[in-house]
Amino acid sequence: MSDPVARRAPWIAGVLVAAALVVVIVMTTPWHLIDLPKPDATLDFTQAEIDRQNQFRHELLPWSTTSWILSLLVPLYIGFSPVGRRLYDVHRLRRWYVAVPVLVAALGLLASLLTLPSDALAEQVTRDYGLSTESWGLWLRDRAVNWALASLALTAIAMGLIALAKKWRTWWWAPAAIAGAVLVLGVSFAYPVLVEPRFNEFTSMAAGPQRDEFMQLAREDGVPVKDVLVADASKRTTTLNAYVSGFGSTRRLVVYDTLLKDAPPAQVRLVIAHELGHAAEGDVLHGTLIGALGAAFAVVLLKLLLGARMADPRRTALLLAMIIAGSALAGPVQNLVSRRIEARADYHSLRLTNDPRDFVEMQHQLSVRNISGLEPSRWRYWMFASHPTSPERIAMARAWGAERGDPVPPLVNR
Template sequence: MSEAAARRAPWVAGALVAAALVVVIVTTTPWHLIDVPKPDAAADFTSAEIDRQQRFRQELLPWSTTSWVLSVLVPLAIGFSPLGRRLYDVLRIGRWYLAVPVLVAGLGLLTSLVTLPTDAFAEQVTRDYGLSTESWGLWLRDRAVNWLLMSAALIAIALGLIALARKWRTWWWAPAAIAGAVLVLGVSFAYPVLVEPRFNEFASMAPGPQRDEFLQLAREDGVPVKDVLVADASKRTTALNAYVSGFGSTRRLVVYDTLLKDASPAQVRLVVAHELGHAAEDDVLHGTLIGTLGAAFAVVLLKLVLGARMADPRRTALLLALVVVGTTLSSPVQNLVSRRIEARADHHSLRLTNDAKTFVEMQRALSVRNISGLEPSRWRYWMFASHPTPPERIAMGRAWGSEQGDPVPPLVRR
């Protein structure tokens, strides 16, 4: 192949992958489910509940936002300056494939240490408001495990990219894009059995009427669920939650022990119906497909930005900085898709249970218990909100109830 064709190839491939990514997002994301009225927090939350949520966020957000800013700025400041290459040279490790893991893990550790104080202050706020129950030892242990897991993932990515670039100076991006897509697929499949047990213990729900009801609900929904797992979330939090992860043989329906203990059976049933909606729509697989295309596109972008310089291990810090830029810039799109997916699962739970009143009450109860943000700022909504706000979810429940001839009145008398 001519040199000109080799230069054009990543541009063409990038355009094709980007087009495929846009098509998948546009065609598979549920953009409209039901006409929803404008959310009104005051209709369903008392002044005291709204004030408490606002106080909580006013105390928490300065610390959590500062921590997020530092987690972005530290790798950017190192990667986009000569400091990144100097740090590699300071290691004085002759073998690049030994130096790169040390540098990646070291930069991750540095970022964790820089954000440690602000994260600790944020954790203290959640303790003051009764959300966190974990000991400081467990909190530090979780941070250490998270650092190890992230380091392992980034080391694998850096070593793979550099090795391919050193072997094929011009065409390294092609096998790297394929490998990146396969890696995302593998991680999504293995996450429930490799990562989740590092943070929680899981046990099958004890036999009884509630477990039988959940399995029966799954059968009625046409969702193959062999078991319902209970996570020991109470050792870390008082928040109520449930989730679905994995796909195929690793798919699992997990409920927090706090949910089973503190929510009413009807509310738990609605939460489970929501998670069954994710399973019925193969939402994890849908997200994985977007992730595989996104990973392939990211590798092509790295080729266009770094070219043959990808083979230089002294630019490892720059690679990490570019990863941070990519994940930060893609967050609004990821959250937009996630919010629509979550809204579809809410809609699914309403159709499955036909209980708009309990749905609205449940969303209110979860929000009060979890001190969820009712009206986040626009920039925080786009950057961090993976779920609709509680007033948005309540508005959907109320709209669905009205469509079914079962309107739900405001929960707060004015």
């Protein structure tokens, strides 16, 4: 093909993929479910509970924020400065397909070591407040597994992009964009089978009334669930949670053992109904589609920014820095969509159970138990909040109940 066509093609593809991504997000995200009153934490949380949450955040956030800043600044500095190419050269490995994995693993290890002190201090805070129960040995083991998995994933991405750019200097981005989208789809299928077992052990819930209730609830909701699994979360945390993992033949309902042990049955049922809402609404597929389009757009953007320079393995650190920068910039949009999706799952739970009173009590108990943020700062809310706050979720349940003649009184007497 002519040079003008080769120059215009990535711009056209980028516009088309970006437009498709925007259309999917705008058209499939549930932007409005119900008119909500202004959330008010003082309606349902005592001053002591609010003060405890504030004190927990006051002690935790300096360390978690330090880790986040370091995890961004270190790779960005290395990647966007000559340091990245010098680190590649220092290996003196003649084969690029050997040097690239070494560099990726080394940079990941460096970032992990630099954030180790602040991460450890943050972990100590969660221990002091009774949220973390894992041993320091298990904590270090989890960090090592995270480093290994991240290094493996980033190595595969970097080597794939470099190899394609070496083979097709001009058009490498086209097969790479397709491969990126397919990779996201594959990870959605494989994650429950290959990654989750690296951190928790899962056992099928024993036959009995509670399992039968969960399966019956799924049938009533029209959601095919392959199995109900219990995760041994208590070896790491005291928090309460459940989730639906995978889709198709890999879909299963996963329940924390802490939830089964410490939450009343009515509240457990509401949590399960929320998770079934994700499956009923196809949220995993929805997220996978957005992720696939996002991956394809990211590859086209790399083409526009790097061009044929992608074939130079000495720019591996720059590639990693651009991936990290892109992930950080995309975070607020991802969280915005996620909060809306989670709100829809809450709405689904209310419709399925018709139990706004227990829903409010459940959200209160979960928030107190998990010491969830009640009123995070605006920038933290946009950057990190993948779920609505507990007062926002309670406000939805209260509005839902009021519409149906079942008002929910405040949990705190004012």
